[in-house]
Amino acid sequence: MDENEKRLQDKFSQLKGYLDEGDKKRFRKTYLDMHFYDQSTFYLTLNKPERMTLYSILEPDEMGDMFDTIEDDDPKIPELLKEMDLNYASKMLNDMYDDNAADVLEHLDKVDVDRFLGQMPRNDANNLRGLLHYDTETAGGIMTTDYVEFHEEETAAEAIRALKKFAKTAETIYYIYILDHHDDLVGVMSLRDLILLEDNDTLSEKMNSDIITVNVDAEQAEVAQVFRDYEFLAVPVVDHSNKLVGIVTVDDVIEVIDDEAQQDYSGLAGVSMDETNNDGPFKAASKRLPWLITLLLLSMITATLINHYENLLAEASILAVFISTITGTAGNAGTQSLAVAVRRLAVEEINRHEFLKLLVKELITGFVTGLVTGVAVLLLVGIWKHNFVLGMVIGMAMCAAITVANLAGSFIPMLMSSFGFDPAVASGPFISTLSDLTSVLIYFSIAGVFMQYFIKV
Amino acid sequence: MDENEKRLQDKFSQLKGYLDEGDKKRFRKTYLDMHFYDQSTFYLTLNKPERMTLYSILEPDEMGDMFDTIEDDDPKIPELLKEMDLNYASKMLNDMYDDNAADVLEHLDKVDVDRFLGQMPRNDANNLRGLLHYDTETAGGIMTTDYVEFHEEETAAEAIRALKKFAKTAETIYYIYILDHHDDLVGVMSLRDLILLEDNDTLSEKMNSDIITVNVDAEQAEVAQVFRDYEFLAVPVVDHSNKLVGIVTVDDVIEVIDDEAQQDYSGLAGVSMDETNNDGPFKAASKRLPWLITLLLLSMITATLINHYENLLAEASILAVFISTITGTAGNAGTQSLAVAVRRLAVEEINRHEFLKLLVKELITGFVTGLVTGVAVLLLVGIWKHNFVLGMVIGMAMCAAITVANLAGSFIPMLMSSFGFDPAVASGPFISTLSDLTSVLIYFSIAGVFMQYFIKV
Structure with missing residues (x-):
């Protein structure tokens, strides 16, 4: 990779040189020979005057090819679109793959969206409006309508001829979708299979009619699962009457998988992962505080609970020594159980029967881990404090607190x-803060019962 | 999806019927018409006698197509391979895509690997041995050698003719790789571009010579990033002398992305995610206990620290009430900062300068969140306990503990x-247990200084 990067840096400085000298021809040749992603990386390093020059050198469709590879949630995009000529920007958006164009428009104000769509041919604008209409995290929200369809009676030679025409505009030509005379989706064929056909074979003879589709309303996580299982490069999206309305391509699925992983990860950490590298400390703090304050309030309930046992604590201040050991360990166990449950729920739906089965499993797992941890802490405390009754109290509390935390960790997400x-x-953090509460309750209840035995007066 | 699933269930019972009746012909037709993934799902529902019948019905290459879609870490695989005839199993492994075959062999005992490889033609066996040699989490470990290469002077027509021959065995024919007469990789062309060429165009004229490659030793995470950026369907893998040795395809990259996300997620939760649904509670407990016990020991250090302040606690048992509020909130803040740092480190390398910059940012973020949270807790405690000095002590401790936890959360992963x-x-869990320790230390130190002011005798 380092060599790739170095070569790219060299090319970038060469390109900047051409841009400064106004050497349009050399610039175009070098620039257009690069990968679209490298083009966009270069574009994003330019300052405004340099970008304005770029717009005068490149056609809207050439800009569009590159713009396709910019992350749609890049915060710079609205500003970039505004500095372009309105007509140029609309043409560029129209020349992008429509799923990417829709994703970009998604992040703009409604007024701006209407301005851009207003400049487009009506059909194209309506198509984009249709895509904007779907929830972003569904198949409809990530699909493209730039796919290739044929009728079943067409021949292989006709299809290949037509494909050559579509090769420029379709997002993928590696699958073709085959419709019957009701325009219902009846088959799929890969380009791999298509080139193996004889010229006169009709598509219907050789197509695969065991079609895996996703519904336009399907959750994006469900779509990703289809790609994982079947290892497709694209999947057809159908509406409720089983009409083909778009396809989802594998590059968008990679984004979905990253998104979903990010969401799971953020959830586990109790922090919104849209915190970007550019966020200053104050912005970062403002994103983290809502969670922290909410959890602080929850932990204040734990404090009032401990307060309730103040007399017990005054008599046996040794109990305070082990509060954080018990709450901490139970919180850790709860987090483990939570993580296992969340990952499982991410890949499968769980019915009532399995729900109970899993809870019983977590109950036993919790009890076993609690028992082992409890015995460990009994020995540690007993030996350290020469007080095995105290050790037993803490061990029992630990065992019970871990069992409860484990149960909560799987019950709540389910x-x-x-x-x-x-x-x-x-x-x-939510599970561990909640488990602090139950752990304290358990700890002091047990300690209250046995107090007379472990206090050495 | 539900409709897809229902249709599949119907097909499965139909297939079981044919299998029971011994209707070989009908079985083959229905079975081979299914997607490979559905075939493997069906296969994994069979019992041993049914599977033995299946082996007698299907050719090794037909089994191989299906076996390609089974997760290579499925614990049933070694048993499945052993129940097959040795020759049949070897043929099947040899007919699989070589990256998948290598992944399967990776999970077997060395003796079994040698038995299977011993039955294969020497070239094929050596090829697989070569793949087994690479680290599993590198480009070499996930690449396939089933790609299509041409020499630069070949024409488009020749290439397409040859591709038709490779369509059955190559893992992808959607990219072709072009070598010069030194067998150095000099170009890449997509099938999309290839079919647009005139029959007599030579490949060297139209190929893309700005080739993005990955080194055979590159980390799999780095390979995944290339796919994210460039949206390729496959990437060529080169050795240190820039010779093409394989390609990585996008389906394997999806697995890599899932793996990496799983690893990050497991880390954050302090639990090994190889806990499968089939693990009973005892096995699950045995996987979770090592972490819990390690963290328990760490938390015992916190306990000894609190023990050190027993006199303080005996005099002011009210201090015990807020231990878990302070440790809990600081732990939550530390987890947030950890998650942000780990995600950042997953996508970029950080040099010494950025390292310091990030620490300063986290220091300020920690101080700001600490200040806000501290003021909140000051007011809550002050009003509740009618004791604003106590509130101030706890607020100050909270602010300092959060700042330190934030710093630790980003410093340690970096x-x-x-x-x-x-x-x-x-x-x-590690960060929050560690932060319990520092929080307690900070809390009691501050409380010790101000004690005379907040104890109302």
């Missing part, structure tokens, strides 16, 4: 999931 | 990364 919420929102 | 360790190993 409950959320069964009510249709994203289980990943039940974050690790 | 330090690990700069020493070449995976920063994701610095788990959330």
Whole structure:
């Protein structure tokens, strides 16, 4: 990679030179020979005057090819579009793959969206409006309508001839979609299979009619699972009457998988991962504080609970020594159980029967880990404090607290999931703060019962 | 999806029927018409006698197509291979895509690997041995050698003719790789571009010579980043003398991205995610206990620290009430900062200058969140306990503890990364347990200084 990067840096300085000298011809040749992603990386290093020169050198469709590779949530995009001539920007958006154009428009003000769409041919504008209409995290929200369809009676030779025409504009030509005379989707064929056909073979003879589709309303996570399982490069998207309305391509699925992983990860950490490298410390703090303050309030309930046991604590201040050991360990166990449950829920739906089975499993796992940890802490405390009754109290509390935390760690995400919420929102910090509360309650209840035995007056 | 699933279930019971009746012909037709992934799903539902019948019905290459889609870490694989005839299994492995075959062999005992390879033609066996030699988490470990290469002087027509021959065996024919007469990689062309050429165009005229490659030793995460950026369907892998040795295809990259996300997620949760659904509670407990016990020991240090302040606690048992509020909130803040740092380290390398810049940013972010949280807790405690001095002590401790936890949350993963360790190993539970320790130290130190002012005798 380092060599790739060095070569790219050299090329970039060469390109800047051409741009400064106004050597349009050399610039175009070098620039257009680069990968679209490298073009966009170069573009994003330019200052405004340099970009204005670039717009005068490149055609809108050449800009569009490059713009396709810019992350749609890049915060610079609205400003970039505004500095372009309105007509130029609209043409460029129209020349982009329509899923990418829709993603870009998604991040603009409604007024700007209307300005850009207003400049486009009506059909194209309506097509983009249609895509904007879908939820961003569904198949409809990530699909493109730039796919290639044929009718089943067409021949292989006709299809290949037509494909050559589509090769420029379609997002992929590696799958073709085959419709019957009702325009229902009846088959799929890969280009790999297509080039193996004889010229006169009709598509219907050789197509694959065991079609895996996704519904336009399907969650993007479900779409990603289809790609994982079947290893497709694209999947057709159908509406409720089974009409083909678009396709999802594998590059967008990689983004989906990254998104979903990010969401799970953020949930577990209790922090919104849209915190970017450019966020200053104040912005970062403002994004982290809502969670922290919410959890602080929850932990204040734990404080009032401990306060309730103040007399016990006054008599046996040794109990305070082990509060954080018990809450901390139970919180860790709860986080483990939460993580396992969230990952499982991410890949499969769980019915009532499995729900119970899993809870029982977590109950036993919690009890076993609690027992082992409890015995360990019994020995540690007993030996350290020469007080095995105290050790036993803490060991029992630990065992019970871990069992409860384990149960909560799997029960809460499963409950959320069964009510249709994203289980990943039940974050690790939430579980551990909640488990602080139950752990303290358990600890002091047990200590209260046995107090007379472990206080050495 | 539900409709897809239902249709599949119907097909499976139909297939079981044919299998029971011994209707070989109908079985083959229905079975071979299914997607390979569906074939493998069906296969994995069979019991041993049914599978033995299946082996007698299907040719090794037909089994191989299906076996390609089974997860290579499926624990059933070794048993499945052993129940097959040795010759049949070897043929099947040899007919699989070589990256998948190597992944399967990776999970077998050395003796079994040698048995299978011993049955293969020497070239094929050596090829697989070569692949087994690479680290599993590098480009070499995930690449396939089933790609298509041409010499630069060949024409488009020749290439397409040859491609038709390779269409069956190559893992992808959507990119072709072009070598010069030294067998150095000099160009890449997509099938999309190839079919647009005139029959007599030579490949060297129209190929893309700005080739993005990955080194055979590159980390798999780095390979994934190339796919994210460039949206390729495959990337060529070269050795140190820039010779083409394989390609990585996008389906394997999706697995890599899932793997990496899993690793980050497991790290944050302090639990090994190889816990499968089939693990019973005892196995699950045995996987979670090592972390819990390690962290328990760390938290015992915190306990000894609190023990050190027993006199203080005996005099002011009210201090015990807020231990878990302070440790909990600081732990949450540390987890947030950890998560942000780990995600950043996953996508970019950080040099010494940025390292310091990030630490300063986290220091300020920590101080700002600490200040806001501290003021909140000051007011809450002050009003609740009618004791604003106590509130101030707790607020100050909170602010300092959060600042330190934030700093630790970003410093530790960055330090690990700069020493070449995976920063994701610095788990959330570890950071929060560590931060318990520092928080307690800060809390009691501050409380000790101000004690005379907040104890109302």
